[in-house]
Amino acid sequence: MRIRRTKDLDTKLIKYEHLLIKDPKSIKERFDQRPLELEIGFGKGEFLIEMARRNPQTNYLGIDKYSELFYSAARQVGELDNILFMTGSVEDFLPQMEEGLFSGLYLNFSDPWPKDRHHKRRLTYRSFLKAYDRVLKKGSVVQIKTDNVILFESTLQELALVDKQVYDLSWDIQNDLSWKDSIPTYYEKRFTELGQKIMGLRYRS
Numbered sequence: 248m249r250i251r252r253t254k255d256l257d258t259k260l261i262k263y264e265h266l267l268i269k270d271p272k273s274i275k276e277r278f279d280q281r282p283l284e285l286e287i288g289f290g291k292g293e294f295l296i297e298m299a300r301r302n303p304q305t306n307y308l309g310i311d312k313y314s315e316l317f318y319s320a321a322r323q324v325g326e327l328d329n330i331l332f333m334t335g336s337v338e339d340f341l342p343q344m345e346e347g348l349f350s351g352l353y354l355n356f357s358d359p360w361p362k363d364r365h366h367k368r369r370l371t372y373r374s375f376l377k378a379y380d381r382v383l384k385k386g387s388v389v390q391i392k393t394d395n396v397i398l399f400e401s402t403l404q405e406l407a408l409v410d411k412q413v414y415d416l417s418w419d420i421q422n423d424l425s426w427k428d429s430i431p432t433y434y435e436k437r438f439t440e441l442g443q444k445i446m447g448l449r450y451r452s
C-alpha cells in the first residue's frame with residue numbers, strides 16, 4: 248500500500264492515543280469480555296471499522312505496520328467502543344501475545360511477496376500459520392482474501408502442510424454465495440473495478 252506521509256503525524260496522533268495498544272502483553276486488559284477478533288494489515292481500516300459497526304457484540308484489534316494507516320483508521324472510529332489498533336510488524340508482536348486470545352482472524356490482501364526467494368515473508372507461510380494457531384482459540388475461523396494467485400496457491404500448500412482443512416474455498420468470491428456478506432476492503436474494491444477476480448478461503452484453527 249502506498250503510504251502518504253502525514254505532516255506533524257506525531258502531534259496529530261496524540262488525539263487518538265486511547266485507540267492504540269503499544270504493549271502486546273496488555274491486549275487482554277485493554278478490552279472487555281466480548282470475544283476479540285484480529286485483522287492483520289488493516290490498511291485504511293474500512294473493513295475492520297465496518298465489522299465493528301455491524302457486530303457490536305465483538306471486539307476488534309487491527310495491526311498494521313504504519314502509523315499513517317492508524318491515523319487514517321482512527322479518524323473513522325467515532326463512537327465505536329469495540330475497536331483498537333497496534334502499529335508495527337505482526338511478527339514482532341505475535342510471540343509476546345497470550346495464548347488463545349483471539350476468536351477470529353482476517354488476512355485481507357496481504358502483501359503477496361511473489362518472488363520465490365521471499366516466500367517466507369508471506370503472512371501465510373507455515374511459521375505464521377503456527378503462530379496464529381497459538382494465539383487463536385481452538386476452532387476460530389481464519390478468513391483470507393486476495394487477488395493474487397501466487398499467494399493464494401502458496402497459502403493452500405502451506406495450509407495443507409500444517410494439516411488445516413480449508414472450506415468456503417472460492418476462486419471468484421463475487422460469484423459465490425458463501426462470500427456474499429463479506430465486507431469489501433479498499434484493495435478489493437480497486438481490484439474488482441479493474442475486473443480482477445478475488446479469491447477467498449476459510450479454515451478453523
Ligand SMILES: C[S@@+](CC[C@H](N)C(=O)[O-])C[C@H]1O[C@@H](n2cnc3c(N)ncnc32)[C@H](O)[C@@H]1O
Nearest residue numbers: 248288289290311312336337355356432433434
Ligand atoms: C496490500 S495492503 C492491504 C490493505 C487492506 N487489508 C486492504 O485489503 O485494503 C497490505 C497491508 O498489510 C500491511 N502489512 C504488511 N505486512 C505486515 C506485517 N508483517 N505486519 C503488519 N502489517 C503488515 C501493510 O502495511 C498494508 O497496509
